[in-house]
Amino acid sequence: xxxxxxxxxxxxxxxxxxxxxxxxxxxxxxxxxxxxxxxxxxxxxxxxxxxxxxxxxxxxxxxxxxxxxxxxxxxxxxxxxxxxxxxxxxxxxxxxxxxxxxxxxxxxxxxxxxxxxxxxxxxxxxxxxxxxxxxxxxxxxxxxxxxxxxxxxxxxxxxxxxxxxxxxxxxxxxxxxxxxxxxxxxxxxxxxxxxxxxxxxxxxxxxxxxxxxxxxxxxxxxxxxxxxxxxxxxxxxxxxxxxxxxxxxxxxxxxxxxxxxxxxxxxx
Amino acid sequence: xxxxxxxxxxxxxxxxxxxxxxxxxxxxxxxxxxxxxxxxxxxxxxxxxxxxxxxxxxxxxxxxxxxxxxxxxxxxxxxxxxxxxxxxxxxxxxxxxxxxxxxxxxxxxxxxxxxxxxxxxxxxxxxxxxxxxxxxxxxxxxxxxxxxxxxxxxxxxxxxxxxxxxxxxxxxxxxxxxxxxxxxxxxxxxxxxxxxxxxxxxxxxxxxxxxxxxxxxxxxxxxxxxxxxxxxxxxxx
Ligand code: SF4
Ligand code: FES
Numbered sequence: 001x002x003x004x005x006x007x008x009x010x011x012x013x014x015x016x017x018x019x020x021x022x023x024x025x026x027x028x029x030x031x032x033x034x035x036x037x038x039x040x041x042x043x044x045x046x047x048x049x050x051x052x053x054x055x056x057x058x059x060x061x062x063x064x065x066x067x068x069x070x071x072x073x074x075x076x077x078x079x080x081x082x083x084x085x086x087x088x089x090x091x092x093x094x095x096x097x098x099x100x101x102x103x104x105x106x107x108x109x110x111x112x113x114x115x116x117x118x119x120x121x122x123x124x125x126x127x128x129x130x131x132x133x134x135x136x137x138x139x140x141x142x143x144x145x146x147x148x149x150x151x152x153x154x155x156x157x158x159x160x161x162x163x164x165x166x167x168x169x170x171x172x173x174x175x176x177x178x179x180x181x182x183x184x185x186x187x188x189x190x191x192x193x194x195x196x197x198x199x200x201x202x203x204x205x206x207x208x209x210x211x212x213x214x215x216x217x218x219x220x221x222x223x224x225x226x227x228x229x230x231x232x233x234x235x236x237x238x239x240x241x242x243x244x245x246x247x248x249x250x251x252x253x254x255x256x257x258x259x260x261x262x263x264x265x266x267x268x
Numbered sequence: 269x270x271x272x273x274x275x276x277x278x279x280x281x282x283x284x285x286x287x288x289x290x291x292x293x294x295x296x297x298x299x300x301x302x303x304x305x306x307x308x309x310x311x312x313x314x315x316x317x318x319x320x321x322x323x324x325x326x327x328x329x330x331x332x333x334x335x336x337x338x339x340x341x342x343x344x345x346x347x348x349x350x351x352x353x354x355x356x357x358x359x360x361x362x363x364x365x366x367x368x369x370x371x372x373x374x375x376x377x378x379x380x381x382x383x384x385x386x387x388x389x390x391x392x393x394x395x396x397x398x399x400x401x402x403x404x405x406x407x408x409x410x411x412x413x414x415x416x417x418x419x420x421x422x423x424x425x426x427x428x429x430x431x432x433x434x435x436x437x438x439x440x441x442x443x444x445x446x447x448x449x450x451x452x453x454x455x456x457x458x459x460x461x462x463x464x465x466x467x468x469x470x471x472x473x474x475x476x477x478x479x480x481x482x483x484x485x486x487x488x489x490x491x492x493x494x495x496x497x498x499x500x501x502x503x504x505x
Contacts, residue, residue, distance in 0.1 A: 008371075072374035
């Protein structure tokens with residue numbers, strides 16, 4: 001099949017960038033979307049042009065590196081799929097596709113379709129962990145976990161931090177991502193000691209990074225390749241309010257504990 | 269007593285408001301107050317179907333309790349003020365979150381109501397101002413009859429004023445438009461507020477959503493029936 005692509009090209013973070021039209025010829029329906037771009041890139045290289053830069057790694061839908069907008073939808077038209085797992089059979093010959101990077105103040109574009117998602121790393125660093133003594137691993141079933149909680153925690157843990165939720169959200173909110181991390185750890189016994197601290201620290205860091213706030217529109221849920229549910233956002237709010245209520249954590253911005261490199265992603 | 273440091277409550281409350289979740293809490297709390305008022309006001313209005321006697325007596329009764337009336341007015345005004353102020357701050361924050369937009373953007377499952385909260389709100393507020401000037405203070409005119417001193421205290425002409433007002437198709441149209449927006453606002457807001465304060469349940473949240481939808485439409489039907497009834501029964505001017 002042949003396709004017409006409009007791709008966002010931007011040399012570096014400083015370049016204003018623009019949409020450029022390309023033709024993708026002789027594309028097999030069995031290719032993935034990224035393989036289709038590989039074909040286009042080979043042609044570009046043969047012509048001596050700069051290939052289109054995009055993030056990818058596993059190409060199995062598990063690492064969370066890939067992702068861009070296809071016709072205004074994060075990861076393209078198929079639900080529960082990353083672009084690396086999106087096959088060309090879902091498109092028709094002659095389709096015109098607009099391909100753009102994630103747009104968010106907290107995700108500055110580095111080049112073409114590649115954005116800097118280190119804001120997510122800083123949200124995780126703020127509290128998306130449990131403090132345990134490493135070395136001697138405890139026996140697997142030493143701590144009982146209710147079956148339902150294990151399942152829910154597992155569902156939330158499926159988040160691959162791709163950023164599609166932020167990209168699709170009309171408010172540019174990272175609530176689904178942060179909620180997934182808070183729900184995942186908050187549902188398990190190992191996550192309890194730091195539950196209050198975690199909720200406050202991660203929510204505050206998310207706000208500081210410049211993400212918008214959730215207005216319960218649900219677009220994130222629709223594009224999430226791991227089908228994380230809005231419920232995790234309610235869990236995050238619940239944990240946050242609980243922490244504020246008990247008062248063990250100061251709920252606002254914490255001058256006493258500056259986050260590492262606050263807003264570094266935006267300084268570029 | 270534990271020795272863990274606890275932040276003083278006032279400072280904590282303020283810190284909470286700094287982060288969006290605190291502002292959402294205010295949105296939800298004031299939203300509840302406003303919904304309760306919307307229900308009460310509808311019940312008052314529906315007395316139009318019981319005739320002028322009943323409705324005017326109800327108006328006189330409300331005005332015979334100045335303490336209650338003013339408490340309600342002040343609480344409402346405070347709720348409206350806090351609702352608007354918090355939404356303004358939230359809107360300002362989220363507007364910054366995407367400085368460069370998309371060339372092409374698709375809104376997949378987003379309901380129209382959920383995406384238009386930010387402009388249905390101000391239009392409703394503008395209408396409410398007109399509505400108060402029209403039917404409470406009478407500044408709009410349109411044949412408004414101010415209360416007169418009667419043998420048993422003041423006499424009110426709520427019924428006549430409503431009828432006179434709604435016989436103007438433009439007034440009725442504005443009213444119906446504002447109620448339609450209010451319906452959309454409630455359609456999303458009435459379940460959204462639970463989610464925002466962290467109340468979510470696999471079984472009850474879908475139920476709550478349907479309830480919010482049915483409720484907002486029922487409210488709309490009740491309110492919109494009044495100008496329609498007036499125009500059919502008394503004719504348009
Ligand atoms: S919640 Fe879903 S869309 Fe958002 S980062 Fe995680 S996997 Fe990606
Ligand atoms: S490349 Fe790893 S998820 Fe797509």
